[in-house]
Amino acid sequence: MDQSSPEHYPVADFIKWNNEKELVLNPSFQRGPVWTTTARTYLIDTILHGYPIPKVLMRTHIDRTSHRIFREVVDGQQRLRTIIDFAAGKFRLGIRSKSYRGANYANLPGEVQDRFLAYKITAEQLINASDSDVLEVFARINSYAVPVNAAELRNAKYDTEFSWSVQEKSRKWTDLWDLGILGKRDQVRMIGYSLVAEMYGTLLQGVTDGGEDKVNRLYERKKASFPEQEMVEGRVDHILGMMFDRVVPSLAGEQIVKRPQALMIFAALAHMEYGLPVGDIGDGMPEGGKGMNGNIDRFTANLTYLNEVLKAEEPPRELERFYTTSKSSTQRIASRRERFRVFCEALTVDGMEH
Incomplete structure (x- = not known):
């Protein structure tokens, strides 16, 4: 031949x-x-x-x-x-x-x-x-082919309004991912699609247990139709715009803005701005839906402090759970619940380091 x-x-x-x-x-x-x-x-x-x-x-x-x-x-x-x-x-x-x-x-x-x-x-x-x-x-x-991951399998399986919306939104915010949320290799392997899909799920269902099975079920539920598309896309763009313009740049590449934390930062901002469904948070759901009201600068300063906490050998006693859950299985609801609570607090209090 x-x-x-x-x-x-x-x-x-x-x-x-x-x-x-x-x-x-x-x-x-x-x-x-x-x-x-x-x-x-x-x-x-x-x-x-x-x-x-x-x-x-x-x-x-x-x-x-x-x-x-x-x-x-x-x-x-x-x-x-x-x-x-x-x-x-x-x-x-x-x-x-x-x-x-x-x-x-x-x-x-x-x-x-x-x-x-x-x-x-x-x-x-x-x-x-x-x-x-x-x-x-x-x-x-x-x-010689690299085994496909869950995001790549979903991309091949689903040809729906929901899946196309997720793809387009992930590509739109590449400059934000480049600030340290996702590496280039993860973006090539469509990990950004999983992150955006979880953001969509957060707006629709609240903060829940994570994992690829959860994302798969969300794609399956939205296979026939996506009536909330306009609302979800508008809110995602608004929150990611705030993250890109006001929150992430000063912390680019730091642990506090990497993918697991970025999802909970998104959730806290969305909850403050719009109010989220209770999801798996339960009785401890912080009050939300009041709008930012100038809280972004306070939030960024508090995130800077929280980032230093994550880099410390021993965290302050009041942030021990946040420290531990940030370094454990970040997809579990126990971890997400704690980090969501702390990020919501960071939006409402002055000077968490005091």
Whole structure:
């Protein structure tokens, strides 16, 4: 088996090959067309905005008699089928394309059509490869793959308003995550999606026990519809905006703003601003829903003190539980309850160090 170096072909070439029946989109080792309109829209929108998409792998047969080249798609047939169907006017773009929602190929401005047809797709060709060669390629690719985590599995499983909202909100606040809440590796592995989903859950259900099973159940409950979407998105943006502008920058990279604490800081701010459901907090739920009323500067000063407490060898007696729970299993409700209580207190008292 010979393998080509990666080459870059414009979309127009794939359309031409398909029209001339030199492109095989459904060989025996590929799945049939299963992508939803939402996923197809997102791919086309990615192309129209010039962002890269994964490369395509093709098995190439050269026919000596007809002098033609036939290309079977080994990996990437869903992407190519979507591209070819869009060019043929077989579907319109859905809500995941903010710039071109409702458009089909014929409705696009001429310069956008040109950009679409000229978009380069990276492809590698397996020249005259046998079925066993192709299966060996798949086995070797999969042997080097990193096992997927829970967030990546959810991203693959759910194609819903809730899941798309979580994705978009996580990407929107990358600059906030970069201040020390999430590392780049965690962002690549979609850990930001889990964090945002828990923020959504906090607004909808209050502070609860954590863990991926809880997040999975939230996705499942919101699979059919997400009627609270506008409210939740607006409140998340408002609270994260306060964190980005007023709270986190002076503590960037410190332990007090890393992911487990950031979620409870978010919860405390949201509770003060809007009031949260009781959730699993129980009878000790602090009073909320009164608005910030200038409390952010006080809060930031108190967080600075709490950060020093976390770095100390021995904490003050009144913050021993906060210290201990911050270093234990931070997903358990016992830990979250204590840290939520302390962060709510930090919003209401002057000078916690006194």
